Amino acid sequence: MAVADAAALRDELQRIGKQARRASDSLRSMSSTVKNAALLEIARRLRESAPLLKKENAKDLAAGQAKGLRGAMLDRLELTDARIEGMAVGLETVAALPDPVGEIESQVVRPNGLRIAQIRQPLGVVGIIYESRPNVTADAAGLCLKSGNACVLRGGSEAIHSNLAIAKIFVDGAVSAEAPEHAVQLIGTTDRAAVGEMLRLDRYIDVIVPRGGKQLIERIYDESRIPVVAHLDGVCHTYVHEGADLAMAKSICLNAKLQRPSVCNAMETMIVDAAVAEAFLPDVAAAFGEAGCELRGCERTREHIECAEATEDDWTAEYLDTILAIKVVDSLEDAIAHINEFGSHHSDAIVTDSYSASERFLDAVDSATVYVNASTYFTDGFMFGLGAEIGISTSKLHCRGPMALKELTSLKYVIRGSGQIRQ
Amino acid sequence: MAVADAAALRDELQRIGKQARRASDSLRSMSSTVKNAALLEIARRLRESAPLLKKENAKDLAAGQAKGLRGAMLDRLELTDARIEGMAVGLETVAALPDPVGEIESQVVRPNGLRIAQIRQPLGVVGIIYESRPNVTADAAGLCLKSGNACVLRGGSEAIHSNLAIAKIFVDGAVSAEAPEHAVQLIGTTDRAAVGEMLRLDRYIDVIVPRGGKQLIERIYDESRIPVVAHLDGVCHTYVHEGADLAMAKSICLNAKLQRPSVCNAMETMIVDAAVAEAFLPDVAAAFGEAGCELRGCERTREHIECAEATEDDWTAEYLDTILAIKVVDSLEDAIAHINEFGSHHSDAIVTDSYSASERFLDAVDSATVYVNASTYFTDGFMFGLGAEIGISTSKLHCRGPMALKELTSLKYVIRGSGQIRQ
Numbered sequence: 001m002a003v004a005d006a007a008a009l010r011d012e013l014q015r016i017g018k019q020a021r022r023a024s025d026s027l028r029s030m031s032s033t034v035k036n037a038a039l040l041e042i043a044r045r046l047r048e049s050a051p052l053l054k055k056e057n058a059k060d061l062a063a064g065q066a067k068g069l070r071g072a073m074l075d076r077l078e079l080t081d082a083r084i085e086g087m088a089v090g091l092e093t094v095a096a097l098p099d100p101v102g103e104i105e106s107q108v109v110r111p112n113g114l115r116i117a118q119i120r121q122p123l124g125v126v127g128i129i130y131e132s133r134p135n136v137t138a139d140a141a142g143l144c145l146k147s148g149n150a151c152v153l154r155g156g157s158e159a160i161h162s163n164l165a166i167a168k169i170f171v172d173g174a175v176s177a178e179a180p181e182h183a184v185q186l187i188g189t190t191d192r193a194a195v196g197e198m199l200r201l202d203r204y205i206d207v208i209v210p211r212g213g214k215q216l217i218e219r220i221y222d223e224s225r226i227p228v229v230a231h232l233d234g235v236c237h238t239y240v241h242e243g244a245d246l247a248m249a250k251s252i253c254l255n256a257k258l259q260r261p262s263v264c265n266a267m268e269t270m271i272v273d274a275a276v277a278e279a280f281l282p283d284v285a286a287a288f289g290e291a292g293c294e295l296r297g298c299e300r301t302r303e304h305i306e307c308a309e310a311t312e313d314d315w316t317a318e319y320l321d322t323i324l325a326i327k328v329v330d331s332l333e334d335a336i337a338h339i340n341e342f343g344s345h346h347s348d349a350i351v352t353d354s355y356s357a358s359e360r361f362l363d364a365v366d367s368a369t370v371y372v373n374a375s376t377y378f379t380d381g382f383m384f385g386l387g388a389e390i391g392i393s394t395s396k397l398h399c400r401g402p403m404a405l406k407e408l409t410s411l412k413y414v415i416r417g418s419g420q421i422r423q
Numbered sequence: 424m425a426v427a428d429a430a431a432l433r434d435e436l437q438r439i440g441k442q443a444r445r446a447s448d449s450l451r452s453m454s455s456t457v458k459n460a461a462l463l464e465i466a467r468r469l470r471e472s473a474p475l476l477k478k479e480n481a482k483d484l485a486a487g488q489a490k491g492l493r494g495a496m497l498d499r500l501e502l503t504d505a506r507i508e509g510m511a512v513g514l515e516t517v518a519a520l521p522d523p524v525g526e527i528e529s530q531v532v533r534p535n536g537l538r539i540a541q542i543r544q545p546l547g548v549v550g551i552i553y554e555s556r557p558n559v560t561a562d563a564a565g566l567c568l569k570s571g572n573a574c575v576l577r578g579g580s581e582a583i584h585s586n587l588a589i590a591k592i593f594v595d596g597a598v599s600a601e602a603p604e605h606a607v608q609l610i611g612t613t614d615r616a617a618v619g620e621m622l623r624l625d626r627y628i629d630v631i632v633p634r635g636g637k638q639l640i641e642r643i644y645d646e647s648r649i650p651v652v653a654h655l656d657g658v659c660h661t662y663v664h665e666g667a668d669l670a671m672a673k674s675i676c677l678n679a680k681l682q683r684p685s686v687c688n689a690m691e692t693m694i695v696d697a698a699v700a701e702a703f704l705p706d707v708a709a710a711f712g713e714a715g716c717e718l719r720g721c722e723r724t725r726e727h728i729e730c731a732e733a734t735e736d737d738w739t740a741e742y743l744d745t746i747l748a749i750k751v752v753d754s755l756e757d758a759i760a761h762i763n764e765f766g767s768h769h770s771d772a773i774v775t776d777s778y779s780a781s782e783r784f785l786d787a788v789d790s791a792t793v794y795v796n797a798s799t800y801f802t803d804g805f806m807f808g809l810g811a812e813i814g815i816s817t818s819k820l821h822c823r824g825p826m827a828l829k830e831l832t833s834l835k836y837v838i839r840g841s842g843q844i845r846q
Contacts, residue, residue, distance in 0.1 A: 025763060025787070025789070028786070028787070028789065029786045029787060108808060110806075110807075110808060114797055114801065116807055116808070121789075123819050123820065124789065124819055202644075206818070206819045206820065207819070207820050221625075221648055222648065225644055225645065227650060227651070227818060227820040227821075228650070229820070245842070248842040251842065251844055252842065252844060255844035255845060256844075259844070259845060259846075340448065358839075362837050363451070363452045364448070364451070364452060366448070366451065366544075366547065367835070368835065368836060369835070369836040369837075369838060370835065370836070370837055370838065371838045371839075371840060372838070372839050372840060373839070373840040373841055373842050373843075374537055374838060374839075374840025374841075374842070374843040374844075375843065375844045375845055377844070377845045378537065378838070378843070378845050379836075383533070383845065384533075384539055384836075385531060385533060385539075395629070395650060396546050396547055396629045396630070396833050397546065397629065397630050397650040397652070397820065397821045397833065398650075398820045398821040398833070399833065399834070400833055400834060400835055400836065401835075401836045410819050410820065410821070410822065410823055411822070411823060412790070412791065412792070412793065412823055412824075413791060413792040413793070413802075413807075413823065413824045414785050414792075414793055415792060415793065415794045415795070415797060415801070416781075416794075416795050416796070416797075417794060417795060417796040417797030418796055418797075419668070419671040419674065419675065419796050419797070420796075420797040420798065420801070421674055421675060421678035421679075421682070421797075421798045421800070422678060422682060422798055422800045422801050422806065423682075
């Protein structure tokens with residue numbers, strides 16, 4: 001890229017950042033009535049514009065095919081009528097949720113009479129960097145608008161026509177409902193250098209939420225001067241304790257692995273207590289086999305079932321596929337140690353009827369979401385009753401697990417006095 | 424540095440990181456009884472070791488003098504009996520505070536019967552990078568221990584003997600109370616490259632809290648792969664509204680500027696409404712003059728008082744000294760716009776008896792702490808009733824304002840089921 005182009009790109013990103021900051025200044029005090037009206041108007045316009053959206057999407061699909069994208073990638077890229085309806089319903093759902101902005105989290109009166117409150121406020125400007133699926137444009141922008149945040153969106157180049165069309169509907173709908181024009185801005189260039197420039201806008205953007213592959217997220221961690229809330233991967237475990245109801249354990253393990261293997265909350269490693277290995281493994285392995293799921297077991301697993309041998313790499317693998325690693329352990333403590341060492345702190349479950357084992361597991365497993373007797377596949381904003389999610393955090397700062405409206409806010413100290421000074 | 428040295432340093436930091444992670448695994452479920460006993464034992468040993476601490480501190484002071492450190496720097500470095508007593512009392516205060524770990528923030532029962540709770544948990548491992556003042560070693564380590572976090576401390580090279588002595592007392596006291604040996608680790612080398620290695624320990628350290636000058640913090644933002652909670656600077660404002668009680672305004676402004684000019688919550692710019700400029704400025708300027716405070720005013724300020732002319736740089740300056748910038752504005756909105764553009768989002772106050780002006784100011788000023796009719800000098804953990812603070816955040820993610828026990832935790836989802844699977 002020529003020096004002049006680099007300078008022009010930097011100027012463009014600076015302009016976008018400034019506009020976002022200004023928009024966030026008015027969004028901060030905008031009433032829920034206006035924000036909800038904007039969301040409903042945008043939903044209406046998305047439905048009305050389905051033919052246009054599909055026409056723009058067709059350009060992306062054609063370019064993708066020409067570039068040789070595979071089936072799953074093309075599928076993620078496609079905007080069907082059902083997916084457009086899904087975006088509209090998503091916005092209506094978000095409009096119906098309570099507005100977290102302005103909630104008082106706490107208030108104390110200090111001995112000197114100062115009334116110190118903590119009040120929930122928008123983060124400010126949220127930068128979202130994502131790949132392929134164009135519906136993220138509407139989902140993320142809707143959550144940001146409702147929580148009073150301006151957003152700067154950077155979608156994948158393969159979805160640029162679809163994203164631009166969705167963003168235009170968003171802006172037109174927001175403006176017609178008297179929300180600020182720059183509440184939602186999509187970076188129009190597909191130049192890869194734009195991401196680098198975006199990550200340096202620490203004066204204007206308050207948080208970066210990346211959604212995408214590990215490589216993208218690693219790059220963002222490396223380059224960003226802006227705080228990042230991200231999930232790196234989902235290496236989720238289910239531990240079948242010696243006190244488990246084995247029928248329940250089978251049902252939960254099959255669901256956690258097979259219901260949707262391609263998502264981050266799917267189980268990747270099943271841990272089985274040695275005391276129930278013989279009673280459990282052959283039966284569940286047969287069921288996995290019937291479903292076409294490849295099994296890779298540790299040495300002790302292979303004493304009970306025939307399967308490939310798991311290597312060290314399998315314990316940290318996020319297959320996102322019909323492959324399952326299996327480990328046999330001697331104790332609850334060994335299971336906990338394995339999960340804390342090799343897992344990704346996303347979602348982990350124990351199946352047991354032992355009260356003390358369940359409490360110990362919940363305490364000691366250091367993950368964003370820990371379960372007793374349920375499938376890890378439940379970890380998402382919809383299932384948790386949050387209405388939607390902008391991502392799932394596996395870091396510990398700010399928020400863990402699904403990131404939705406409340407997680408797009410933080411607490412500001414508001415202090416009312418009557419002339420107090422400090423000695 | 425030779426390649427072999429660099430590799431040895433990296434190994435050493437990796438070892439420290441691993442030890443901290445392991446310690447945090449046991450601290451996570453450690454009872455308040457044990458943590459409080461450790462804090463009280465450490466306080467006792469600090470008092471008992473005052474002669475030793477002063478002896479070690481004398482080495483740092485001598486080295487500092489030899490290096491030509493100035494008075495204020497030497498003063499910050501010195502461990503007096505009062506400061507040692509202050510560290511001990513600080514630990515006793517923290518021991519007496521409620522333990523945030525295990526608090527249930529919320530619990531819902533979903534239609535499918537899943538009980539979804541959010542429970543407060545330690546962040547894990549906290550890395551603290553700080554300069555000169557050795558008492559930070561005890562303050563920060565005490566807050567981390569109480570909140571169930573392991574910590575890795577990196578103090579300034581000028582305080583290395585003092586820091587090592589305090590850390591040793593900390594570790595000995597903790598171990599004697601059956602807390603883990605590696606709950607608190609001080610990096611023993613003064614090699615500058617150790618900071619770089621520390622900032623790459625993203626597998627082991629969950630958050631970096633820097634305390635120090637702007638240059639240090641900028642470097643950390645640039646290099647860290649670990650999330651950072653920091654305050655860059657404290658450019659705090661007091662806005663004297665046309666509806667202010669001018670006697671109260673004078674008292675608050677003098678306190679905010681002069682009570683302790685060297686701290687981040689001191690006022691750096693005073694904003695005065697044009698409607699009260701003539702009634703207020705000459706009187707308050709005389710009082711500032713008597714106190715030896717230099718004034719730098721905008722053009723309109725200089726219509727009312729004699730003072731130096733403020734330049735654009737003065738609006739963003741953190742003087743930390745007896746210098747005050749003054750700006751006259753036409754309206755509340757102009758004051759808000761100035762604060763949001765030039766301030767550092769730390770602490771800002773309005774003095775007014777107008778209800779609508781106070782509400783608008785509290786809503787619209789985008790700072791960690793906003794005040795009506797009180798001095799910004801109140802912004803700190805002690806004054807807010809938090810017992811202590813590990814730093815003051817001016818970023819919006821995770822926490823804003825004083826960072827104490829609660830801010831050293833985050834919320835983990837704990838989900839109890841009875842065999843639920845998801846369709």
